[in-house]
Amino acid sequence: MRDDETPTTKFPLDAEENVDAEENLDIEEVIDADTDETEGDTSKVSGWGRVLRGNRTLWIVAACAVVSLVAGLLIGHFLISPAEADGDTPEPGLVTVPVEFGSLSNDVTLRADVGYADAVEVTIDTTGTEGRAVVTGQVPAVGATFTPLSIALEVAGRPVIVLPGELPAYRTLRVGVSGPDVLQLKQALASIGINPGDAASDLFDGATADAVGQLYAQAGYPAPSSGEEATASVRSAEEAVRSANDSVSQAQAALDAAGSGPSKVDSWQADVKVAQAEQALADAKAKGEGVQQAEWDLQTARLERDQLWAAKNTSAERAMLDSAYAQVEAANEALETARESVLPFLPSSEVLYLTELPRRVDAVNVKRGDTVSGSSMTVSGATVRLTGAAAEADARLLTAGAEGVFELPDGTEHRAVISALNAGKDSKARWEVLLDPDPLTAEQIQQLQGSNVRVKIAVGATDGDVLSVPLAALTAGPGGESRVEVVESDPREGEDAETRIVVVKTGLAARGAVEVTPIEGELEEGELVVVGR
CATH class of the missing domain: 2.40.420 (conserved putative lor/sdh protein from methanococcus maripaludis s2 fold)
Structure with missing residues (x-):
């Protein structure tokens, strides 16, 4: 011990102080230990933080799901009805409905498309068209209406005339042909006021040809021409008829000359010779000599006179006349044929038969300058029709003429009548139901065109309430x-x-x-x- 150090006296600690000291020591050790653990835990917490921050949305959704599950379990466990709270669950009552009073009807309900009736594809036969079948004009606009005598199209400068009919044009109609297509043409011409001759006959004759000429005149086009060759044939046939008639005249003159008998001079000379023979016989008898010879001379004179007056054989001249008449008949037949060849005719490419005219043009597939090929346009009826479908069981409850109702765009009900029921191809196929609505305004047609409506058709109803x-x-x-x-x-x-x-x-x-x-x-x-x- 140094001299400058002050001596320190150590006193023993009592028990309580020893305990506090030990406790203080323990706390410090704990603090030191905690400090070490905190430093380790800080790194762990930092790692979890990064995990939480990287998947925050997932953890939020998971937390909400857990909370919802716990809430549902608690509500299901603690929520009870008042009756259960009272310990008294009621008995179920009777299920009842009130008696109704009013009209009762049984309806068939179906969906129907609204459109113009009977849409058809128009195909024009261009096989008889000279040169290329190029559209040169008269192209209709969508929405145009075809009536009898309308021009559906102009192809190579020639019209395609609309006429009423069901049978499509498939051949050129001219004088001499016959068949159902000729009968249809005659009936179509008669329906537009043109006289086709005998409308009940299926023969295309001269009267029908004249009627076809009138048809083209009303359509504003010249009738089809047979060309210069046919005209030349007519002129040649007419010359042949004149020549044959001249031959008849010459043969008739020859026959007349052959069968006219002797001239007056020959007849007088024959009579004089007979008279002289008679006088010679009388003189011979008077003299009493040469009688026999005089009788022979008189008989000879008489025979010559009778032979002179006998009919001459004209068979050769008559044969020539018959041949001349046959030539006239043949020439007249040839002339008639030639003249028929230049009469108006109707090519199949210049007529379009459509049923239920007027018709509306729905689509046009060609324009001016195009070559006609395939479908040229689509036309439909000018009236609106509802086309629906129904199962066979429902369709058999319906009849043509039955009434139904459908809603207009403004919500009001509009009447429609069943016009036709077309059965499906087999028992599983749905039936086609066609309905004609009561007249609609142009605005209503425009609103309904192409839409699908619900149609209700009453198939049975009570008589009153x-x-x-x-x-x-x-x-x-x-x-x-x-x-x-x-x-x-x-x-x-x-x-x-x-x-x-x-x-x-x-x-x-x-x-x-x-x-x-x-x-x-x-x-x-x-x-x-x-x-x-």
Whole structure:
């Protein structure tokens, strides 16, 4: 110990102080230990922070799911109904519906497309067109209307004239041909006021040719021409007829000359010779000599005179005349044929037969300068039609003439009448139902065109207002009769509720309800009938 150090006296600690010292030591050790652990934990927390920050959305969704699950379990466990709280669960009551009073109808409902009737593709036969079948004009606009005598198109400068008919044009019609297509042409011409001759005949004759000429005149085009060759044939045939007639005249003159008899001089000379022979015979008899010779001379003179007056054989001249007449007949037939060849005719490429005129042009596939090939346009009826489909079971409930209703764009109901029912190809195919609506305004047609509407068609209805109940309310009695159970007390009383049985007669069933008429007991509108327990 140094001299400058002050001596320190150590006093022993009591027990309590020793405990505090130990505790202080322990706390320091703990603090030191905690300090070390905190430094380690800080790095761990930093790592978890990075995990949480990188998947924050996922952790939020997971937390919400856990909270929702816990909340649902708690609500399901602690939430109870008032009846359960009271310890008294009520008995279920009777299921009832009121009796209805009003008209009842059974309807078939279907969907239908709104469009113009009978849309058809128009194909023009251009096989008879000279040169290329180029569209040169008269191209109709979409929405245009075709009527009889309309020009559907102009091809190579020639018109395609619209006429009413079902049979398509498939050949050129000219004098001498016959068939159903000729009959259709005649009927079409008669329908537009042109006289085709005998409209009941299927022969294209001169009168029909004249009518075709009038058709082209009204359409504003010249009738088809047979060309210069046909005209030259007519001129040649006419010259042949004149030559044959000259031959007849010459043959007739030859025949007349051959069969006219002797001239007057020859006849006088023959008579004089006979008279001289008679005088010579008289003189011979008077002299008594040369009588025999005089008789022979007289007989010879008479025979010569008779032969002179006998009919001359004109068979050669008559044969020449018959041949001349045959030549005239042949020449006249050739002339008629030649003249028929230049009469108006109707090429198949210049007529378009359409049914149910007028027709509306829905689409045009060609323009001026195009070559006609395939479908040129689409036309439909000028009237609007609803085209729907129904299952066979529903379709058999419908009839042509039945009325239905559909909604216009403004929500009002509009009437439509079934015009045709077309059965499907097999039992599984749906039937086509065609309906013609009552007249529509141009604005309504524009709004409805191309839309699909719901059509309701009544197939049965009650005569006025009737009582009706759900089909589930009907039960069968011991005798098979129909009956309903009417509740007279509170239906909530369940099996304890007071009820009565009413025997009814059923009628029309529609939309899950059935018409009922009480026959044993009373039944009134508004009364409750049992449909379930």
